[in-house]
Amino acid sequence: xxxxxxxxxxxxxxxxxxxxxxxxxxxxxxxxxxxxxxxCGKSTxxxxxxxxxxxxxxxxxxxxxxxxxxxxxVGYMTQGDTLLPWATVAKNITMPLxxxxxxxxxxxxxxxxxxxxVNLADARDKFPSELSGGMKRRALLxxxxxxxxVMLLMDEPFGALDAQLREVMHQELLNTVARTGQxxxxxxxxxxxxxxxxxxILVLGGLPLRVMEEIRPPYGKDRVLAQxxxxxxxxxxxxxxxxxxxxxxxxxxxAKAAANVN
Amino acid sequence: xxDTSISPTTAEERRATRAPRKAPVRIxxxxxxxxxxxxxxxxxxxxxxxxxxxSDRWVPKLMVSKPTDIWAMIVRWLQDGTFATNLWVTLQxxxxxxxxxxxxxxxxxxxxxxxxxxxxxxxxIVTAFYTLPRLALAPLFLLWFGLGMEFRIMFSAxxxxxxxxxxxYFGVREVSAELISAVRxxxxxxxxxxxxVIIPSALVWVAAGLKISVPxxxxxxxxxxxxASDQGMGYLLSRGASQFSAAQSFAAIxxxxxxxxxxxxxxxxxxxxxxxxxxxxxxx
Numbered sequence: 001x002x003x004x005x006x007x008x009x010x011x012x013x014x015x016x017x018x019x020x021x022x023x024x025x026x027x028x029x030x031x032x033x034x035x036x037x038x039x040c041g042k043s044t045x046x047x048x049x050x051x052x053x054x055x056x057x058x059x060x061x062x063x064x065x066x067x068x069x070x071x072x073x074v075g076y077m078t079q080g081d082t083l084l085p086w087a088t089v090a091k092n093i094t095m096p097l098x099x100x101x102x103x104x105x106x107x108x109x110x111x112x113x114x115x116x117x118v119n120l121a122d123a124r125d126k127f128p129s130e131l132s133g134g135m136k137r138r139a140l141l142x143x144x145x146x147x148x149x150v151m152l153l154m155d156e157p158f159g160a161l162d163a164q165l166r167e168v169m170h171q172e173l174l175n176t177v178a179r180t181g182q183x184x185x186x187x188x189x190x191x192x193x194x195x196x197x198x199x200x201i202l203v204l205g206g207l208p209l210r211v212m213e214e215i216r217p218p219y220g221k222d223r224v225l226a227q228x229x230x231x232x233x234x235x236x237x238x239x240x241x242x243x244x245x246x247x248x249x250x251x252x253x254x255a256k257a258a259a260n261v262n
Numbered sequence: 263x264x265d266t267s268i269s270p271t272t273a274e275e276r277r278a279t280r281a282p283r284k285a286p287v288r289i290x291x292x293x294x295x296x297x298x299x300x301x302x303x304x305x306x307x308x309x310x311x312x313x314x315x316x317s318d319r320w321v322p323k324l325m326v327s328k329p330t331d332i333w334a335m336i337v338r339w340l341q342d343g344t345f346a347t348n349l350w351v352t353l354q355x356x357x358x359x360x361x362x363x364x365x366x367x368x369x370x371x372x373x374x375x376x377x378x379x380x381x382x383x384x385x386x387i388v389t390a391f392y393t394l395p396r397l398a399l400a401p402l403f404l405l406w407f408g409l410g411m412e413f414r415i416m417f418s419a420x421x422x423x424x425x426x427x428x429x430x431y432f433g434v435r436e437v438s439a440e441l442i443s444a445v446r447x448x449x450x451x452x453x454x455x456x457x458x459v460i461i462p463s464a465l466v467w468v469a470a471g472l473k474i475s476v477p478x479x480x481x482x483x484x485x486x487x488x489x490a491s492d493q494g495m496g497y498l499l500s501r502g503a504s505q506f507s508a509a510q511s512f513a514a515i516x517x518x519x520x521x522x523x524x525x526x527x528x529x530x531x532x533x534x535x536x537x538x539x540x541x542x543x544x545x546x
Contacts, residue, residue, distance in 0.1 A: 047443075050443070050447055051447075052443055052447075070446055070447055071447065072447065072448075072449050074447065075447075076443070076444050076447040076448075077444075078440050078444065080438060080440040080441070082438070082440055082441045082444040082445075084441075084458075084459065084462070086462050086465075095445075095448060095458075096448035096449055099445075099448055099449040099450045099454055099458075100449045143448070147448075147449070
């Protein structure tokens, strides 16, 4: 087991505790999607896994060891544009290596590999302001995988993209992690995104946060998304998840309203 | 509604009778610049001619002098070294005031921006000092530093300090928390976050603060020299007025104008170079 969030309690001051004995496990090579209404606490889980937040009670284990401080064995990609605007694409992508004091020759070599992987070889000397939205996403993906983290933490990484680009990025992400064997913890509120990408979907909701249902889309690691989209089971899953998500949203809102009254 | 509605025949008639519009003219950028330059020269030239003509005819010459007299004064000062010595003093003080004010402003701005608690405590205090009219400090500064270089430098520095401080403070505060988290997870320590992310991010603001504060540091020095000194461009300015020689004052102003333009040009070049990444890829 790679990530083991075990019996964790967490909350912000003067608020109802968001997590009261929450469990979340991710296996090596597994793609787990956290699906839930906005504001339900998905990002809090991710920040616990990243070591940006620490549990009040309970353990976060990573790679079999309890997590202390920041988790430097993960790649971290959010919805925001976190490329450094004053550095070229190549400089941006190799920055994690620079900070880990990887020698120059090896940096070059790894850069060449990942930049091919995300189809950005032509843009290596451009500045982020010269890139399209999709190219920025690719650069961010390249940056978060270049140091071979065993796990990617992705918080609505494609939220700001248009539908068509998102489809392209989905397939590219799947191909990439299939090749590298990385685990992914993927946060989204987009139902179809979760079905298309995940090996396992956790539908989250309520306060305290709980797993409303766990679903395993049956499409395997080397799925072709254009094909998945035409399957009957895909539509059934989508319908089912839509109902679940509506319930989760209602429950979260009701719980929050009740918490505010007290 | 019914009154204003147009029947098809009249609409057609109108279309038939309407004369075609002239196509809009597109002038190349270079041509436009030359044209603008010519217009500017004409405007300034005619103003100078009007001045020359009006002096002693409509307005007493004692008050406004006239361009030919001013020019003669500029030439004389250029030849006898008055410009050189006084400009040198003013420029030294400007550089000193700018350096001191900008250095202190950046340091405090960075500290208060990066260290949240310190910022919360110090920021209102700084703002209180900012609202104080800087001119009110002049008598005290004279008392402390005397008539010399230190007075000019300190007076100018107090003006520059606040401009740079605020820009740095907000620049540092603007850096997104998401970006900092991402960079830390990538493996950066606190020092690397500061050097690789916060300082460069804030640089856009800092550069803007530096750019606007350069002319202010010159203003600070000139005001200080006008208040109390026996050297510098500000001294020349006020001496001219006190001797009823408007030509001297105008000559000093002309000298300052040239200096300010040159300094601004240099600063623009430097900041544009440092911020090149910000402008590439954007439509010019």
